[in-house]
Amino acid sequence: MRRLKTIQNSMILTFTLLLLATVLLLGTMSFYLFSNVIRENTEKSTSQLITQLNNVIDTYIAYMIDIANVAAESGPVQELLDIPAAYVQSPEANRLRGDVGVFFNSLRTIRNDISAITLILENGDAITSSPEKQINPAVDISGIEGFMQLKAQPQSIYLSPGHVQNLIKDEYPWVISLGRSVLSRREEAFAGMLMVDLNYELIEEICMEVELGKRGYVFLVNENGDLVYHPRQQLIYSNLKSEYIDEVLELKNGNLAVVIDEEDILYTVNTSESTGWTLVGVSFLDEINSYKTQLSTIYILLALLGFSLLILLSIILSSRISRPIEQLRESMREVERGNFDIDIKVSSNNEVRELAQDCKIAIMKIRDLLEQNEREQDIKRKNELKALQAQINPHFLYNTLDSIIWMAECEMNQEVVEMTTALAEFFRLGISKGSEIVSVRSMIEHIRSYLVIQKMRYKDKLDYSLDISPDIYSFRTLKLLIQPLVENSIYHGLKEKEAGGIIKIRGRLSADRRLVFEVEDNGIGISEESFEQLMRNRSDLKTGSGIGLRNVQERIKLFFGDQYGLVYKSVVGKGTIFTITLPAIEQEQQ
Amino acid sequence: MNKKIMGFLLAFSALAALFLVIYTNRNPLETADAKPLTVEVVIKSSDYENFPFWDVVRQGVETAAVDFQAAVSIQGPPSETQIDLQIEMIRKALARRPQAIVVAAADFKRLAPIADEIQKAGIPLITIDSFIDSDIPLSRIGTDNHAAGYKAGESLQDFLQPEEMSAAGATGVAIISYLRDTSSQIDREEGVRDYLIGKHTVAGTWYCNADITVAEEQVRQILLEMPEVTGFVALNEQATVGAARAIEAAGRSGSVTLVGFDNSPPIIQFLENGVIQAVIVQKPFNMGYLGVKSAVDSIRGTPVDAVIDTGSVCITRDTMYTSENQKLLFPVNRE
Numbered sequence: 001m002r003r004l005k006t007i008q009n010s011m012i013l014t015f016t017l018l019l020l021a022t023v024l025l026l027g028t029m030s031f032y033l034f035s036n037v038i039r040e041n042t043e044k045s046t047s048q049l050i051t052q053l054n055n056v057i058d059t060y061i062a063y064m065i066d067i068a069n070v071a072a073e074s075g076p077v078q079e080l081l082d083i084p085a086a087y088v089q090s091p092e093a094n095r096l097r098g099d100v101g102v103f104f105n106s107l108r109t110i111r112n113d114i115s116a117i118t119l120i121l122e123n124g125d126a127i128t129s130s131p132e133k134q135i136n137p138a139v140d141i142s143g144i145e146g147f148m149q150l151k152a153q154p155q156s157i158y159l160s161p162g163h164v165q166n167l168i169k170d171e172y173p174w175v176i177s178l179g180r181s182v183l184s185r186r187e188e189a190f191a192g193m194l195m196v197d198l199n200y201e202l203i204e205e206i207c208m209e210v211e212l213g214k215r216g217y218v219f220l221v222n223e224n225g226d227l228v229y230h231p232r233q234q235l236i237y238s239n240l241k242s243e244y245i246d247e248v249l250e251l252k253n254g255n256l257a258v259v260i261d262e263e264d265i266l267y268t269v270n271t272s273e274s275t276g277w278t279l280v281g282v283s284f285l286d287e288i289n290s291y292k293t294q295l296s297t298i299y300i301l302l303a304l305l306g307f308s309l310l311i312l313l314s315i316i317l318s319s320r321i322s323r324p325i326e327q328l329r330e331s332m333r334e335v336e337r338g339n340f341d342i343d344i345k346v347s348s349n350n351e352v353r354e355l356a357q358d359c360k361i362a363i364m365k366i367r368d369l370l371e372q373n374e375r376e377q378d379i380k381r382k383n384e385l386k387a388l389q390a391q392i393n394p395h396f397l398y399n400t401l402d403s404i405i406w407m408a409e410c411e412m413n414q415e416v417v418e419m420t421t422a423l424a425e426f427f428r429l430g431i432s433k434g435s436e437i438v439s440v441r442s443m444i445e446h447i448r449s450y451l452v453i454q455k456m457r458y459k460d461k462l463d464y465s466l467d468i469s470p471d472i473y474s475f476r477t478l479k480l481l482i483q484p485l486v487e488n489s490i491y492h493g494l495k496e497k498e499a500g501g502i503i504k505i506r507g508r509l510s511a512d513r514r515l516v517f518e519v520e521d522n523g524i525g526i527s528e529e530s531f532e533q534l535m536r537n538r539s540d541l542k543t544g545s546g547i548g549l550r551n552v553q554e555r556i557k558l559f560f561g562d563q564y565g566l567v568y569k570s571v572v573g574k575g576t577i578f579t580i581t582l583p584a585i586e587q588e589q590q
Numbered sequence: 591m592n593k594k595i596m597g598f599l600l601a602f603s604a605l606a607a608l609f610l611v612i613y614t615n616r617n618p619l620e621t622a623d624a625k626p627l628t629v630e631v632v633i634k635s636s637d638y639e640n641f642p643f644w645d646v647v648r649q650g651v652e653t654a655a656v657d658f659q660a661a662v663s664i665q666g667p668p669s670e671t672q673i674d675l676q677i678e679m680i681r682k683a684l685a686r687r688p689q690a691i692v693v694a695a696a697d698f699k700r701l702a703p704i705a706d707e708i709q710k711a712g713i714p715l716i717t718i719d720s721f722i723d724s725d726i727p728l729s730r731i732g733t734d735n736h737a738a739g740y741k742a743g744e745s746l747q748d749f750l751q752p753e754e755m756s757a758a759g760a761t762g763v764a765i766i767s768y769l770r771d772t773s774s775q776i777d778r779e780e781g782v783r784d785y786l787i788g789k790h791t792v793a794g795t796w797y798c799n800a801d802i803t804v805a806e807e808q809v810r811q812i813l814l815e816m817p818e819v820t821g822f823v824a825l826n827e828q829a830t831v832g833a834a835r836a837i838e839a840a841g842r843s844g845s846v847t848l849v850g851f852d853n854s855p856p857i858i859q860f861l862e863n864g865v866i867q868a869v870i871v872q873k874p875f876n877m878g879y880l881g882v883k884s885a886v887d888s889i890r891g892t893p894v895d896a897v898i899d900t901g902s903v904c905i906t907r908d909t910m911y912t913s914e915n916q917k918l919l920f921p922v923n924r925e
Binding site: 174226232 | 656859862873879911
């Protein structure tokens with residue numbers, strides 16, 4: 001589970017979610033936009049198709065009206081109408097009737113889509129385009145559909161829905177009847193109806209040819225709401241199917257979305273001005289939308305493809321970011337194990353590389369510090385060794401022993417005891433069980449022993465005073481710090497003087513809590529050059545203890561830092577004051 | 591790359607894809623690209639010229655095939671009486687392994703074994719118009735013959751003269767049936783009798799064996815020998831035509847009432863001429879249409895009604911040319 005939290009995984013997860021959201025959002029949006037465009041186009045083309053079809057029907061009906069006009073205004077018809085009512089049964093009238101029938105027949109045979117042309121007169125006379133055939137005796141001629149309408153409005157055109165024409169005996173064709181009134185020339189009055197029967201099959205064929213998907217169809221309805229044509233007419237009459245006829249008639253033109261038998265259906269409605277017929281295209285929306293399945297398949301494939309590509313990309317991208325970090329981490333682990341001599345290799349060119357560079361610098365600095373530390377430890381050790389060597393400075397020892405021998409020869413027993421005791425004390429304290437750090441008390445005792453020996457040697461040439469504040473006795477200090485200064489004062493400052501050389505040693509705690517020791521002499525003083533020389537030399541073997549002032553200075557700084565150390569003030573011929581400042585370190589803190 | 595995460599992502603994208611598929615394609619069965627359902631229809635006769643009834647059934651079948659996007663093939667023996675041929679045809683249809691079979695049975699009893707075979711093949715069976723003596727068919731789709739007979743009785747009542755009723759107390763009514771012991775004729779006769787009971791005396795039932803000339807002779811005899819009979823109910827097309835011819839020949843048109851069944855050009859003429867007062871017309875288009883619809887429903891697992899009445903209509907001379915009735919009376923263009 002720890003692995004799940006890596007930077008790379010978090011990045012991949014974030015990328016993935018982001019990409020998924022983007023892909024889904026963009027995909028869905030463009031899918032719907034595209035779907036709408038396709039749907040609009042489909043609706044538009046369906047609408048054009050339906051309008052065109054209705055125009056075809058209009059043209060066709062117009063043509064039939066022309067034929068009706070030709071028939072109604074033809075010579076034989078007019079001549080027949082000219083015969084006065086009293087002569088209707090005359091041979092002349094019968095001859096004209098025959099002429100009308102022949103004329104109608106020739107007119108009918110021009111086109112095979114005309115089923116019959118019939119003239120129906122007010123007196124119940126009917127002349128058909130098939131003069132050889134009998135009129136159906138069961139038919140009430142003047143009660144025929146359309147006759148009353150034309151009689152009332154002679155200027156109108158009657159157009160029937162699809163119906164069975166039973167006017168001719170034993171024939172029951174499906175037709176659409178178109179009627180116009182026939183006016184007698186003489187009286188300009190309504191004289192009868194001229195009816196052209198159109199084969200219903202023709203309208204059927206026109207309408208059936210239209211393809212609106214696999215299941216779509218068109219239907220025709222007249223202004224009264226009667227079905228002129230409907231491919232599912234039987235189902236409608238059996239209430240197994242229904243159409244929104246009233247809504248269609250109200251709409252006249254345009255699109256209408258309806259639900260029939262739980263199916264979403266689009267009506268494309270067009271109403272003809274001339275026939276008054278409304279043509280309705282019925283499209284099943286799931287068919288219109290069938291492209292959606294294909295479209296969505298394409299979209300899903302594209303989305304999956306894009307998605308996997310993007311995931312791959314995110315894996316590559318995130319690994320490019322996280323790998324340098326991983327490499328850096330590996331390098332830092334190496335450093336943790338203590339290997340500072342590694343080269344941090346980071347295979348990138350961005351911020352991580354900079355970070356790696358910074359780490360590299362830091363490691364280098366640490367390495368330098370470590371080296372410096374090692375060097376300092378080395379110097380410390382060497383200095384300590386030298387300080388110890390100084391303890392057993394042979395000159396000092398020879399001289400002291402010479403003094404003891406001399407005193408013994410003179411039988412100055414008391415002095416021999418005193419000096420020997422001091423010498424023993426001097427060495428005991430100087431060695432101090434090998435410890436570098438000693439108490440102020442111990443250091444002062446050490447100096448006192450030293451001064452006792454030197455006093456006995458130099459007699460009146462040397463005097464000294466120790467003025468150490470008792471409250472600093474318990475503080476810690478380095479051994480052999482003041483002794484070299486005293487030694488220096490004796491050998492360089494007082495040795496040349498005839499008498500009256502005084503060394504004053506003071507120790508106290510300063511106001512800012514530092515230990516301050518002063519070694520003052522009234523010797524010849526030190527020039528700046530000779531001080532510099534003293535500081536340069538590590539030891540001064542030919543002139544005494546051999547622990548140089550430089551040794552003192554270096555040890556203070558190595559142990560306590562640069563803010564502490566040794567300074568001097570000197571007036572040539574008058575004397576010198578050395579001042580040592582140390583931190584006030586209490587015993588407990590050690 | 592962590593395999594767990596890779597797996598997670600793959601599963602996630604698969605889920606996303608699935609979601610999209612379901613979302614955009616909510617009803618895969620309804621899409622145009624769905625494989626068409628196969629339905630075999632075997633009817634009683636494929637002689638559409640002489641049996642316009644079956645032509646109309648075929649129209650219904652073909653319309654439903656378009657509406658329900660099914661691949662439907664329709665066949666039948668030339669004659670309604672070729673029972674063995676029909677059985678063979680059903681067997682061949684079964685061998686084509688359709689998803690559903692629709693049968694108009696030529697024989698009530700003899701088709702029972704083939705129904706068993708269809709059931710063994712695990713194919714749903716729907717019967718239309720004429721049924722099979724078996725519990726296997728999922729649905730019986732056809733005219734409710736009892737209701738049709740009842741309607742014929744009602745119509746007869748409307749046309750009988752009130753004076754005749756008072757003269758004889760009740761008018762005698764003759765029922766001209768076709769084949770004894772066929773289920774449809776029994777139901778129709780019962781329907782007629784159920785209506786007439788208590789209103790008119792039924793003089794008897796004559797069986798013409800679906801023969802026009804036999805019916806004509808029987809009615810001629812009745813008209814001669816049984817003057818109290820002024821109402822006739824003829825239970826099928828042949829009986830109706832035969833009765834009408836006899837009435838017309840006897841010059842009794844209008845004075846006796848004839849209510850017939852089915853439609854054919856002669857019946858239409860007799861109806862127009864007033865020889866026949868009313869006919870009960872079935873709805874063969876609906877039988878074909880609903881037969882295929884039920885077959886499709888049964889394939890899709892939609893419950894199918896065990897019995898579907900396709901209905902019948904009583905048509906008189908006055909209602910012959912209403913837009914509803916002319917479609918039933920003149921289903922195809924006969925010029």
